[in-house]
Structures are given as structure tokens and as C-alpha cells.
Amino acid sequence: MARARVHHRPRDRSVECELKFRVAGPRDHARLRALLRKRGAKLEGKYDEENYRFDGPGKSTRHTTLRLRVLDGGPRGVLTAKGPAKFVGGVKVREETEVEVKDAHATLDLLAELGFRVEFTYNKHRAAWILDGVVTVTLDTLAFGSFVELEGPLEVLPEKARSLDFDPKNALKDSYSVLARKHLQTAKRPPAKSA
Template structure:
């Protein structure tokens, strides 16, 4: 499946309070807290990174997916300084290990690993039935973040309903957040995993 995703992150100092508020606003729990393990693949020369693309294998509970993300082909009318926009092609695969071996034989090797516990909520009020709009809460080793994905108007309305200051919102990937955290903390960790980061902070802000 291919789609254009529009998303925005914001730090979450109190996940329980946020989830209580989501229930009050009519959000529905889609997936309870589930461990997620992600591996980004690239060539030794980081060719995909240079083209601002990613190739990812994700283990989400018992589900395995392979995802490719890239920039839109043409100038998008959405403000890319406020929202993160990518063309995403994703599908379920039967065996992550077999897919990883295929990548290896094609010259793509693990470049970055990141882990989190994700809880997913959905909201459909006032939206076209075919429109994707959801909020996920990601508990990472360096802090907890919420990620909104949907139409820009819905994202803005949800931020306002949650009393989230737009100035605290982020378009950075978890890889970029990890690199910024490493620079601030001088951590020797190479990957954003719970095993490598033993003293997680609550927030980046």
C-alpha cells in the first residue's frame, strides 16, 4: 500500500494524563501498548540517506512490515516547515529474517536500530471514511512522544483540543532526535535501544 503521510510529533511529559484526555475527546484505542523494534537499512555509502529515503523492517508485536519512505515527487502545497510529509509504501511480510537476508544480498545492511513501546489511538469524527487520522504514543529510551498523522486541519484542531503549544511540535525523525540527544549527553550509544540506553530521560524539552 502506498500513501502520502502528513505527521507531527510533540513531547509527552505525562502519558497517562494524555490518554485520559484522548478518551474524553472521542479517540478510540486501536492497539494497546506494544513493543516495536525497527531496523533501518542502507548501503555502506548511505545512498538512501543521501536521497532522504528510508528502508525499514519493523517488528510490531507479532507483525512484521517492510516500509520505504521518500520525499514527494512534486512541490506539495502543505507547509513542510510545520509538518513532516513523506510518500510511504508499506506491506506486511511473513518473515522478517528472510527479508533482512534479501536486503543483505542486495547490498543493504542494518544502519540504525530504534525501539519503542507504541500505543495507537484513532479518531474519525468529521473526517471522510477513507481518511487516515490517528495518534500514537511512543515510549522511547530517550523520552515519550505523541505523533499525529492525518489532514493538516485535523492535526491543528487536535493540538488545540489537547492544549499543545505548536512551538513544542517536531518534524524530526527518531534518528535525528537520537543524534541530538547523543550530542547533549555525550552518550556512547550507537542505537536507540533500551539495552544501550539504561537511564532514559522523560523528555527532550
């Protein structure tokens, strides 16, 4: 006997608000760690991420970023879908849905079965701090640079960035996925021939 289709109620979607800045390297991260400690920020954790960026099977995924982060080598991970970004006063704002996964490798297999393919991967070392109980400040190191990211409520991010000596007007517009793609494309280019 067939059952009636059950419709789920849409849940409130999460909105991610962030500011991202490129820094010169380890010295800037050390300076920021000292400043965060002085401000009473709490170190939430340090971990390595292996990020898998997916290409979707059709037009419906064209404006959605789908990424699987494998944490500290697995098996745990986080599957994230992000909508298109808009900018409000320099702050990047976008819908985000995240699901913790117990077996990231099985999730990779499942996504492949659904028609998603890994477009590229990139690694990130992250130290996450909580500032004033409301803003997550991450010190990130990737193959293509060192970065600081602030994530939290839209209304406090510009002020918190300035308190850490960052001008919100100088925040990067590109996501790590876009920066990684640019880095990979540059690395694949043959060296210029000298005349």
C-alpha cells in the first residue's frame, strides 16, 4: 500500500556573515594571538582540514558551493552548501547549510553516486578563537597564504575587525575555494619564456 508523501517543513536557514583578510604570515598570526589573549578571547581549537570542492551535476547547483571538510584526517567531517554571496558594508553574507558527518569518506562516495565530482582539493590549518563570546576569529594557513577570518553577527563584525587593526573596506571578496582555484590555475601555467 502506497503512503502519502510527507512534506517536511522548511527550517530556518543559517546565514553566514564574515570578513576575511590576507596577512603576511606567521608573525602576523603571532601578533594576533597575543592581541586575542590580551582581549580575553578563548582558543576553541586547532585542526587541519582537507577541503573537497565539488562540481554539481546540473544547473540547479551552479550558484551553490558544495564543500566537504575532512577534519584532522577523518573520519569526521562537515558537509557545507553555501548560496551566492552579497556584501553589506564590506561584510560577506550568504546562506549556509552545514551537516556534521561521521564518515567523510562514505560521504565522498555518496556524493559521487549522486553525480557530484571533486573539482579540486586544498588543505588548511586553522586555529579558531572566540572573541567576546560572539565572534569566531580564525587564523588560517593555506598553500596560497595566511589569512584571518572573522565570523559572527553582521552588526558587530566591522567593529570587531577594527578592534584587531583590520579595516573592513580591505576585506577580501573571494572565498577560500575561489582563492584555491586561482592558485591551482597559476601553478599549472607554464613559466613565461624569456626573450
